[in-house]
Amino acid sequence: MSAIVDVTSVLEVLRPVQDPELRKSLVELNMIRNVKIEGGNVSFTLVLTTPACPLREFIVEDCQKAVRQLPGIADVVVDVTAETPKQKDLPNRQGIPGVKNIIAISSGKGGVGKTTVAVNVAAALANSGAKVGMLDADIYGPNVPTMLGLESAQVMVQQGASGEVLEPAFNHGIKMVSMGFLIDKDQPVIWRGPMLNGIIRQFLYQVQWGELDYLVVDLPPGTGDAQLTLIQAVPMAGAAIVTTPQNVALLDARKGLKMFQ
Ligand SMILES: Nc1ncnc2c1ncn2[C@@H]1O[C@H](COP(=O)(O)OP(=O)(O)O)[C@@H](O)[C@H]1O
Ligand SMILES: [Mg+2]
Incomplete structure (x- = not known):
């Protein structure tokens, strides 16, 4: 069976979904990665800015809802990981490597x-x-x-x-x-x-x-x-x-x- 949807259309429906704290599009923040489509099954990785994100369940739900708007979607699997951003460096301060x-x-x-x-x-x-x-x-x-x-x-x-x-x-x-x-x-x-x-x-x-x-x-x-x-x-x-x-x-x-x- 040929793919009903493609990566671009998945990213397009995800574009309006925002990070509730940063109030910006998850797609524009590069938080949606590794989109895969197999028949009606869509999977991707959601990269949060902290593993402690209290709103992760809501964000996942928003993403799933958005993708389900596309025709022929059977399942949406979201793999959640986090890349904690590094604090800002200060002049005259030596950070600890790593x-x-x-x-x-x-x-x-x-x-x-x-x-x-x-x-x-x-x-x-x-x-x-x-x-x-x-x-x-x-x-x-x-x-x-x-x-x-x-x-x-x-x-x-x-x-x-x-x-x-x-x-x-x-x-x-x-x-x-x-x-x-x-x-x-x-x-x-x-x-x-x-x-x-x-x-x-x-x-x-x-x-x-x-x-x-x-x-x-x-x-x-x-x-x-x-x-x-x-x-x-x-x-x-x-x-x-x-x-x-x-x-x-x-x-x-x-x-x-x-x-x-
Ligand atoms: N929220 C709290 N309510 C009641 N007792 C607490 C609370 N937080 C800490 N304690 C108790 O108070 C005591 C002192 O706590 P601790 O964390 O060692 O304080 P500090 O590090 O400021 O000296 C400990 O016996 C601890 O179990
Ligand atoms: Mg103490």
Whole structure:
């Protein structure tokens, strides 16, 4: 049986379908690829801008409806994938090769749920199919290993082409390095600015992160050296400040926000 429709006519009926957030045609955004027609069966790949797209089901439905307008269509199969766009580069900031977006999670005060938010953001992104890493930079409370079930994990040091590189721990689909791996759990640590600066830079640039869509950074509370190092070192796609509703907590959160602006 000869094909009833061709690729051009499929793209034509899909052209009016828009990405609801970008408000542009999926076809014009090059999000429809690999159109195949076999008899009355049409299949294509829908390439979203994030695997976490909350509207994916709606977009797929819109696409299927559009293609069904053509005569003789038996089935429309949409294979959904995602290509996460890379954040914008900034002058004087050295991005991490292979890492597309860096997200900082910070807070004014401790104990407000920062790590809980950071781990859940990372886990949700990983669940949706994104490649995710976590950098636990909270020197005062490096709790990410506990929350990811990696308490007894260690960072492995390997000899890379350009010196020593750290191999991150891995669980729940998340690659992770933590300040907790470097310090004695029962000893108080006194970090001086330059030391902390050095460790954070090492965690950014000397870890085998590989290809990551998102690197989520759990920062210590406040507006100290860790925040400053991160902001000055890498370009950031976004930052979240976690707070509780009390006035004093909000006051500190606002200060934290100013730092990232
Ligand atoms: N939304 C929430 N509601 C109630 N308790 C929470 C919530 N988020 C976190 N917690 C609890 O509060 C405590 C502190 O959370 P954590 O994420 O470690 O805070 P932080 O990283 O800011 O110090 C933990 O015991 C955690 O289980
Ligand atoms: Mg914490």
